[in-house]
Amino acid sequence: MHKNVNSSCDSGIQRQCKKAKKYDGSELSTQGQKVDVKDQAVEKKTYPLGPDRSTELTPTMHGCDPEGRSTHDSHPSHQHLMGSSVDEDDKSDFDLYRAEEEIEKELRQKYQSKPEPAGESQSSVSAPEDIQTYSEREWKGNTSKSRLIRKGYDTIANKYTLRIVRGDNYCALRATLFQVLSLSKQLPAWLGESDITEWPKRVNSDGDLIKEWRFPLESRKSKVEMLEQCLNRLRKRWHEAVECKSLQERERMCQQVFVGQEEEYELLEALKFLMLRTAIQLHAVMTKGSDVPEFCWLLFARDSSKCPKSLLTNHLRHVGFNGGLEQVEMCLLGHSLQQTIQVYRLYKSDTEEFITYYPNDHQEDWPSLCLLTEDDRHYNALVPKRSTNFDECGWPIWRQPSDGQSHVTTRL
Numbered sequence: 001m002h003k004n005v006n007s008s009c010d011s012g013i014q015r016q017c018k019k020a021k022k023y024d025g026s027e028l029s030t031q032g033q034k035v036d037v038k039d040q041a042v043e044k045k046t047y048p049l050g051p052d053r054s055t056e057l058t059p060t061m062h063g064c065d066p067e068g069r070s071t072h073d074s075h076p077s078h079q080h081l082m083g084s085s086v087d088e089d090d091k092s093d094f095d096l097y098r099a100e101e102e103i104e105k106e107l108r109q110k111y112q113s114k115p116e117p118a119g120e121s122q123s124s125v126s127a128p129e130d131i132q133t134y135s136e137r138e139w140k141g142n143t144s145k146s147r148l149i150r151k152g153y154d155t156i157a158n159k160y161t162l163r164i165v166r167g168d169n170y171c172a173l174r175a176t177l178f179q180v181l182s183l184s185k186q187l188p189a190w191l192g193e194s195d196i197t198e199w200p201k202r203v204n205s206d207g208d209l210i211k212e213w214r215f216p217l218e219s220r221k222s223k224v225e226m227l228e229q230c231l232n233r234l235r236k237r238w239h240e241a242v243e244c245k246s247l248q249e250r251e252r253m254c255q256q257v258f259v260g261q262e263e264e265y266e267l268l269e270a271l272k273f274l275m276l277r278t279a280i281q282l283h284a285v286m287t288k289g290s291d292v293p294e295f296c297w298l299l300f301a302r303d304s305s306k307c308p309k310s311l312l313t314n315h316l317r318h319v320g321f322n323g324g325l326e327q328v329e330m331c332l333l334g335h336s337l338q339q340t341i342q343v344y345r346l347y348k349s350d351t352e353e354f355i356t357y358y359p360n361d362h363q364e365d366w367p368s369l370c371l372l373t374e375d376d377r378h379y380n381a382l383v384p385k386r387s388t389n390f391d392e393c394g395w396p397i398w399r400q401p402s403d404g405q406s407h408v409t410t411r412l
Contacts, residue, residue: 124166125178125258128383131157134164145347149374152346152354160370160382166260167378172325172371173268175379176333176341178258179369181241182250182383186367188338196235200227203277209309213273214317216265230270233263265320271333272316278336280308293359295331302328324377330358338362344372344382 135153139146165175190196204210204224213223221229237257244250257264283300286292305311319325325333334341334357341358348354357363370382 122259123255124174124260124264125254125381126164128161128163131160131162134162148349149346152344152349155349155354156344156372156382158385160372160384162372163381163383165378165380168320169322169324170265170268170320172330172379173271173319173333174258174264175371175381176337176339176369177267177271178254178381179371180337180339181237181257182254182381183369184238184241184367187238187242190338191235191238197228197232199231199277200224200273203273203280206280207309209276209312212309212312212317214321215269216320217262226266227269227273230266230273233266234270237267268320271337272319274336275329275332276308276312276316279311279332282335283308293331293335293361295328295335295359298328299332327356327358327376334358334366335362338366340366340368342368342370343379344370345376346372346374347376 131153135150135157139150139153163178165171165178200210201224210223210227213227215223215226219226237253240253241250244253257267279299282292282296286296286300299311300306304314315323315326315329330341330343340360340363343356343358345354345356348356370384371379372382373379
């Protein structure tokens with residue numbers, strides 16, 4: 001087990017939260033730079049899976065630069081609220097960023113065509129892969145960055161296998177949703193409410209917020225009706241996941257969902273809506289002066305998200321198109337789902353922030369989902385390795401002693 005485990009959402013977030021409280025919502029700066037969403041609207045590097053992007057797979061996932069290191073060493077710098085996650089000397093010559101219009105056009109073309117049968121080749125979440133094998137293949141170089149990432153992979157290689165998630169700016173949401181559907185044993189309290197599909201109407205009645213929403217596909221339905229459909233899909237799939245009797249049954253269900261088709265994107269939009277609704281609730285509580293989770297102070301202290309409307313306009317509506325989730329928004333996602341998102345941050349392998357929890361205040365009473373990132377931009381899913389001492393759901397197996405009697409030994 002790695003000794004440097006961060007038990008907080010992020011030490012950087014805590015420092016910024018204190019600063020936010022001090023200035024009561026005034027401007028925050030990160031490493032001397034003003035937080036401005038317009039300056040941060042940089043697309044994430046894509047990690048394609050499926051036949052529609054097969055030509056991109058080699059340079060982005062398996063290519064090496066002239067120094068012999070994987071192109072993962074060459075992520076362009078992208079400034080986040082908690083600071084730059086990639087070294088300046090790790091910039092790539094590849095143009096891996098895709099225009100917003102190109103993404104929307106591709107999605108429309110995909111759904112206008114006849115859907116293909118689901119299969120491994122078009123899955124947006126790959127089959128499990130040995131972590132050490134992946135690390136040795138993708139990080140071949142001898143740079144300090146390569147050695148650091150390999151060290152992070154080596155630390156967790158005995159505990160997990162890796163599932164690569166398609167990185168089309170939905171990757172944080174997609175990896176989280178995959179873990180929810182593949183691991184959930186019970187439904188969160190909010191999902192048991194009978195009026196979940198009424199939430200978009202209620203949110204929209206407060207300032208007509210939903211008119212700002214963007215969907216990856218065109219529809220004749222209103223935006224409110226589309227979000228109602230998204231939430232209904234999420235409720236049905238989450239119920240189905242909990243009712244699965246085996247890992248094999250869950251895997252079959254996930255293979256039906258994560259194929260880059262309409263249902264998958266509607267489920268991802270449902271997660272974004274839950275984040276908006278939660279932000280509205282937290283902001284209202286915060287405005288009254290009542291206690292709120294610590295990450296709220298940073299979330300609403302940014303110039304670009306001082307209220308739920310600006311959060312939607314400047315952040316959430318761009319997720320999946322030309323931007324992903326920032327760290328403070330990962331906290332909001334976990335809080336919205338009532339799940340603790342545990343992330344291994346490999347580029348932080350030598351620091352206390354190697355393991356970060358989003359959020360950090362419900363580790364004992366919320367289910368935990370485990371993700372991995374090399375740079376705080378692209379996220380993959382981690383699957384616990386099966387052991388003869390644990391069942392397929394990860395619970396310890398009680399084995400009757402060979403003589404048929406239970407023996408209890410107590411040491412003082």
